[in-house]
Amino acid sequence: MNLVVLSGFLTKDAELKKVGEREKISFTVASNEVYFSNKEKKEKVNFINVAYWGTNLEKIAAVLKKATHVELSGRLDITSTKDDKGVYHNYHEVTASKINFLGSKKEDDKKESVAQESIADESTPF
Numbered sequence: 843m844n845l846v847v848l849s850g851f852l853t854k855d856a857e858l859k860k861v862g863e864r865e866k867i868s869f870t871v872a873s874n875e876v877y878f879s880n881k882e883k884k885e886k887v888n889f890i891n892v893a894y895w896g897t898n899l900e901k902i903a904a905v906l907k908k909a910t911h912v913e914l915s916g917r918l919d920i921t922s923t924k925d926d927k928g929v930y931h932n933y934h935e936v937t938a939s940k941i942n943f944l945g946s947k948k949e950d951d952k953k954e955s956v957a958q959e960s961i962a963d964e965s966t967p968f
Contacts, residue, residue, distance in 0.1 A: 846936050848873050848890060849913040851947060856906035858899055867894040867903050871912065891935045892916075902941070909947040914938045 850873030857868050868891070875886045892914065894902065906912070916938035922930050 844917045845915065846918050847913075847915045848936070849944070850874070850888075850890070850911070852906060852908055852910045852912065853889065854908045856903045858903045864895065865899050867899050867906065868892070869906055871914070891933075892938050893919075893935055894938045894941060896939075905943065906941075907946070911944040911946060913942040913944055915940045 848871060850871040853870045853872050855869075859866055859868055871890045871892055873888045873890060875888060877884055877886070896902070914936070916936050919935050919937050921933045921935070923933070924930050
């Protein structure tokens with residue numbers, strides 16, 4: 843099973859991109875990881891690239907702004923490309939099938955109507 847669930851804050855506004863005949867939203871989520879090493883508490887921030895291929899993309903992209911807190915689920919996609927020197931490079935991206943809006947870090951943001959909304963793409967097969 844290929845299932846990813848993560849929570850974090852957008853690092854910048856989401857971008858609406860055209861890929862062939864289709865469109866997607868791309869954004870990056872910063873997710874904190876807390877762990878202990880030698881009884882010392884440590885924190886690490888992971889930056890995860892995310893794509894969403896659902897419907898109503900313009901409306902969703904308008905809400906996915908920098909510092910928006912999201913929880914999402916989807917699948918991990920890994921693409922491998924070969925450069926001019928013959929070296930392979932892997933690119934990791936989560937393809938989201940469901941996005942929950944949890945609010946924003948910005949106190950002056952008035953997104954209460956969207957804060958509890960959930961967007962699910964029923965067309966994304968798993």
